[in-house]
Amino acid sequence: MFRATRAQQEIQGFLGIRPVQVAELELEDGGGVRPGPGSPPVTHGEVFVLVRRGGRPVGTLLGHVPEGADPRTVLAGAAARLAAAPAPAVRGSAVVPATVVVATRERPEQLARALDSLLAQDHPDFEIVVVDNAPVTDATRDLVTRKYGERVRYLTEPVPGLAVAHNKGVEAARGGVVAFTDDDVVTDPRWLTELTAPFAADPGLGCVTGLILPARLRTPAQVLLESHGGFAKGFAPRTYDPAEPPADEPLFPFTAGRFGSGASMAFRTDVLRAVGGFDPATGAGTPARGGDDLYGFVRVLAQGHRLHYTPYALVWHHHRETWRDLETQAYGYGAGLTACLTALLVNRPGLLPAFLARLPRGLAYARTLTASREAGPAADGAPGAHDDRTHAWPARLSRLQRRGMLYGPLGYLRARRALRGVTR
Structure with a gap:
């Protein structure tokens, strides 16, 4: 049979x-x-x-x-x-001037949706910078100049890679805070106000991250990803302080994915510039496949600045739609994580003793992170606070994530080599 x-x-x-x-x-x-x-x-x-x-x-x-x-x-x-939960406390009205950077490549329809939502922000003092990364057509330039005119600044970065594009935006930023989101999101009208407000309240903050929820759950891939937490980090604000490492985070600060994601993040501009921005050999569009946002989080923490997560800064993310997308995503996330760790050790060798001390627990954490998961009740505090994991997480996706982790350091070194060839 x-x-x-x-x-x-x-x-x-x-x-x-x-x-x-x-x-x-x-x-x-x-x-x-x-x-x-x-x-x-x-x-x-x-x-x-x-x-x-x-x-x-x-x-x-x-x-x-x-x-x-x-x-x-x-x-x-x-x-x-x-x-029955207590109402969230309302922050003061201090305004921090901000620059919002959106890196994009050949996705004008999605970009237009994202820009429309950004122009509806209630923040009173911000600018928008679009960085067109290694374009092959004039579609993005035409969209920005035709539809948005002087409301959006347009820049071109010929070297491919998300980190390189983000660094271009950091160089051009005029605001005291530089915020980042993606071209496949819709931002909540209060996103930028909520994302920048913590900087006014805490001079020691170097970075703030926000909440990411699914805009649509129309395909099996989108539902599967969100049923296992998606990109959300919960609904409790939290501050991470390198001077007082969190007791429940024994791998701190190397589990940077727990702090947030690049679709909703902001940095104090002078702090991000002081640490050299994002490592250009990381991020989508490079052989490293990802890790640029994680690198930024850890670099800022390693410089002694605090990082704050706020669930009130919301963006709606359009998750990838197909099984093949999930395969690519699983491999890329694994590669991006270890590429980020490699970048940190290359650029900050002083982190090596702390990294080695956490390595045994880190390997156990990696096994748990990449394990296939059966359907059933979610653990308390699961990202997104879902009631149930209604669908099993396939073993194939777990294997791809592990393969990506093994590849990540090599991918990072390849990306560095490719950049040297570009800059010669």
Whole structure:
């Protein structure tokens, strides 16, 4: 009798994942349910819900709306536990002038969506810089000059690589804070205000990261990624201080992926310049495949500056859509992590003793990070605060992530060599 292989079973399970609606629910002032960015009105079925209180994110839930039921009534009932939580404290009104950098390459339609949301920010003093990275057409230049004119500055960086493009933006930044987001996001109207406010409150902060949630969950790949936490880091603000290493982070500061992601991050401009910006041999578009954001986080912490995570600075991210995308992403994340660690040790050899002291625990952490995971209840405090991991994480994706980790140091060295060839 024919018996399906493990790989075939994983693919069959993946293809059986059904779409999930994305919505927002406001708990105060009789607020209703509204669809997520670019989503249709909420109907019956599974719904991933961002719950807000006074406009600020306080949690997410996965709800089910029966056919014929009122979505607001059903989802508000499911959110009752979040309604009892204390209201988020409101920060002061100090304004930090900011520069927002968006690096892009040949994705004008996505870029236009991102820029439209950035121009709707409620922050009173900011500029937007688009860095067109190694363009092969004039599509991005034409979009920015035709549609956005003087509202958006356009720069070109001929050397491929996300870190190189970001460094171009850092050089051009006029604001005291330089913020970064991607061309595949929609920013919440208060994103920049919430992302920059902590800098005014704490002069010792070097970096702030924010919340990233899915804009759509229409394909199996998007649902699978988000059911295992996606890019979110939870709904509790947290400050990481190198002078007082967190007791629950024994690998600090080398587990930089726990601090945030590049789609929602900001740095004090002079601090980022002082550490040399991002390592140009890291990031998407280079043989290293990623790790530029993680490198920036650790470099700032290693210089003695604090890093703050705020769940109130929200962007909606358009997750990749196919199985092949997930394979590429898993390998790239593994490679980017170890490429980042290699870059840190190359550029800051003084970190080597601390790295070696954490290496045994780091290897155990890597095994856990890349393990295949069965469906079932999520651990308490899981990223995104999902109620359940409703889908198993395929072993193939775990293997690809491990292979990426093995490749990362070599990829970084190849990227450095390629850069030397460009600059000669």
